[in-house]
Amino acid sequence: MSGPSTYEPKYAAAKWMDQRLPIIRMGADFMTFPSPRNLNYWYTFGGILALCLVVQILSGVILAMHYVADVDLAFASVQRIRRDVPFGWLLQSMHAVGASMFFLAVYMHMFRGLYYGSYKAPREMIWILGCAIYLVMMATAFLGYTLPWGQMSFWGATVITGFFGAVPIVGESLQQWLLGGYAVDNATLNRFFALHYLLPFVIAALVGLHVWALHHVGQNNPIGISEKTESDTLSFHPFYTVKDAFAIAVFLVIFAVFLFYLPDALGHADNYIEADAMKTPAHIVPEWYFLPFYAILRAVPSKLFGILLMLGAIVVLFVLPWLDTHKVRSMRFRPVARWFFILFIVMCFILGWCGAGVPDDIAIPLGKDAGITFYRLGQAATVYYFAYFLVILPILGLVETPKKRPDSITKAVLGENHSTAGLAPAE
Amino acid sequence: MAFKTTKNFILGAIVAAASVTGIAYAAGGGVESDYKMEHPDWSFNGPFGKYDMVAAQRGYKVYREVCASCHSLKYVAFRHLGDKGAPFYLADFENPNDNPYVKNFAADWTIEDIDNETGDVIERPGITADYFPPIFPNDAAARASNGGAIPPDLSSMVKARNNGADYVYNLMLAYGSPIPKGVEITPGLHWNPVMDGGKIAMAAPLSEGLVDYDPVEINDHGELKTIAAPEATVEQMSHDLVQFLAWSADPKMEQRKSVGLMTLIYLIILSLLLFLSYKRVWRNVKH
Numbered sequence A: 001m002s003g004p005s006t007y008e009p010k011y012a013a014a015k016w017m018d019q020r021l022p023i024i025r026m027g028a029d030f031m032t033f034p035s036p037r038n039l040n041y042w043y044t045f046g047g048i049l050a051l052c053l054v055v056q057i058l059s060g061v062i063l064a065m066h067y068v069a070d071v072d073l074a075f076a077s078v079q080r081i082r083r084d085v086p087f088g089w090l091l092q093s094m095h096a097v098g099a100s101m102f103f104l105a106v107y108m109h110m111f112r113g114l115y116y117g118s119y120k121a122p123r124e125m126i127w128i129l130g131c132a133i134y135l136v137m138m139a140t141a142f143l144g145y146t147l148p149w150g151q152m153s154f155w156g157a158t159v160i161t162g163f164f165g166a167v168p169i170v171g172e173s174l175q176q177w178l179l180g181g182y183a184v185d186n187a188t189l190n191r192f193f194a195l196h197y198l199l200p201f202v203i204a205a206l207v208g209l210h211v212w213a214l215h216h217v218g219q220n221n222p223i224g225i226s227e228k229t230e231s232d233t234l235s236f237h238p239f240y241t242v243k244d245a246f247a248i249a250v251f252l253v254i255f256a257v258f259l260f261y262l263p264d265a266l267g268h269a270d271n272y273i274e275a276d277a278m279k280t281p282a283h284i285v286p287e288w289y290f291l292p293f294y295a296i297l298r299a300v301p302s303k304l305f306g307i308l309l310m311l312g313a314i315v316v317l318f319v320l321p322w323l324d325t326h327k328v329r330s331m332r333f334r335p336v337a338r339w340f341f342i343l344f345i346v347m348c349f350i351l352g353w354c355g356a357g358v359p360d361d362i363a364i365p366l367g368k369d370a371g372i373t374f375y376r377l378g379q380a381a382t383v384y385y386f387a388y389f390l391v392i393l394p395i396l397g398l399v400e401t402p403k404k405r406p407d408s409i410t411k412a413v414l415g416e417n418h419s420t421a422g423l424a425p426a427e
Numbered sequence B: 001m002a003f004k005t006t007k008n009f010i011l012g013a014i015v016a017a018a019s020v021t022g023i024a025y026a027a028g029g030g031v032e033s034d035y036k037m038e039h040p041d042w043s044f045n046g047p048f049g050k051y052d053m054v055a056a057q058r059g060y061k062v063y064r065e066v067c068a069s070c071h072s073l074k075y076v077a078f079r080h081l082g083d084k085g086a087p088f089y090l091a092d093f094e095n096p097n098d099n100p101y102v103k104n105f106a107a108d109w110t111i112e113d114i115d116n117e118t119g120d121v122i123e124r125p126g127i128t129a130d131y132f133p134p135i136f137p138n139d140a141a142a143r144a145s146n147g148g149a150i151p152p153d154l155s156s157m158v159k160a161r162n163n164g165a166d167y168v169y170n171l172m173l174a175y176g177s178p179i180p181k182g183v184e185i186t187p188g189l190h191w192n193p194v195m196d197g198g199k200i201a202m203a204a205p206l207s208e209g210l211v212d213y214d215p216v217e218i219n220d221h222g223e224l225k226t227i228a229a230p231e232a233t234v235e236q237m238s239h240d241l242v243q244f245l246a247w248s249a250d251p252k253m254e255q256r257k258s259v260g261l262m263t264l265i266y267l268i269i270l271s272l273l274l275f276l277s278y279k280r281v282w283r284n285v286k287h
Helices: A012-020 A023-031 A041-066 A074-083 A088-115 A124-146 A151-164 A171-179 A186-217 A236-261 A288-297 A303-318 A337-356 A374-399 A409-414 B006-024 B053-065 B078-082 B100-107 B139-145 B164-173 B234-249 B253-281
Strands: A034-036 A233-235 A362-365 A371-373 B110-114 B121-125 B216-220 B223-227
Touching (some): A023 A236, A041 A088, A041 A186, A041 A236, A088 A236, A088 A288, A088 B253, A124 A186, A124 A288, A151 A171, A288 A374, A303 A374, A337 A374, A362 A374, B053 B216, B053 B234, B078 B100
Antiparallel strands (some): A034 A233, B110 B121, B216 B223
């Protein structure tokens, strides 16, 4: 939807620059980008996520100036950051809580994309790039969680890298190659630190492509009907800059509540104990944002099959644009898919709950000493997770009758009788 | 799915955040016992909570005289005791290295060092810049003196356990609870239902009157006041120790909460102004 550029350089210097490197034009076009006029608050998470990435990179770069990647010094260096570096307590908490906030926002952003069909043509590349960003985020978060060298850091890294050992034939050598030794040790910590510093910049590059693709095809919107006329759109600035700014401020309030008043609520107490290869914690549990995948991993008794399932849970997202063949994007007009989608969200929460639970414990009691275990519940939710993508959406694509849709965004917003609408921003 | 109002949006986000916290905390377990966990209303709980500095000062004495025979405090330096928000902070000594309490406490410990002239290993009294020294020369020595278990470092103990303040407090009080039938305690171990698994290598460390509490002098708005020493019951000592260890685990808590309050006030006003701007920019635009 990026039409011809409307930027006209006003000053000689700007004109000079425009003829050589049209970077001001790029920024100006970005600010006046025609956006659908009906975007709701679910569409503010893109801006929120951009902010999250900036917060993580800035706080991370400063933390890296004080952190020491050495098995004998890493834990102590984090303690020093928390106790002695001026405002180190703030930076360290901001980075740790920030990771949780980043995932909170990315899940909202992904659920929004799933609900409004933002992955459908012509936006497949935006979606695939988004999935790639999410995958690299997961890797970055895992690598970063190892760095403080607490008990959960060490044992989490041991468990996750152990997955690679389950690969047939080459598994053992692959695992040793990744770790740089037979176990998680100094070589592992050093390479994890190097990669943890590298990957955020890979994310930033992917975000650039994600936004580029978005600006090439235009934004989706809650009714999923493409922009047709000028009256369907509003300039990005000031309409969406102010709306995004408000949403970001509200998001920051929630961030600040966790950062200043509940800094440890999203973490594990065990990570305040220095890593000890001789002492396994009672429960090795990943951070909350990985719990659903942890439940999928544990849903089958075979280690290899569990890993394949967990990988499959992410791979299936990449091919979603070709699994959901229904021509209607927004689930507002898909009366059946909508309910399956809501159930999908519920199942994701159930998977998270099962990931945190002990598999043999009773999750849902049914009478005395009997009930559904976390293991069985996790299996059921895993089946639904895959069925949603591999069975429900493909079948609904063939059989679901959509509700009547408005002809255009303008008509959806202003009623059937209007064809144009006031576009001038209030001064 | 779309939130109709801003309020719903905020509530939705908070509920989502709260529910994931709940999920993350669903794990955990204990042993069956008659012991009832006590959950004191700690002065440092809540958004405005502060450490009870008088109690924390007594808590230091409990650490020094009881815990420190086995447990190190290796991430804490003596100077930290005199920092702002620390138990021995004095407004007249912004630089904690000048703080007379801190100097005295440091000098009270023996620090191993190297003689610059001869290169010999020597012992000297501590200075404010020193960290609390290790109790045992190495892990093997710690294990040998403690029936195979290394006494954990206490610097971050209150953060290293779920509900750490309650955990440490109850761990002190739960000694002497009746041992449930079928549980066998081998020599060198002790029954303590608060400990994960119920068996702990540490013998009951506190007993009535173990520490000789001193009166504490405080500066109450420019007026010197003396707080009389309370009776050194096990409950009192445990309480005081928790105040001290809660500080050592989170020495920047008071700064964190006050910066947090300012930040929140700023962000809430900013949100409000941005909301009004949003309403104004969009007032003629149907969407």
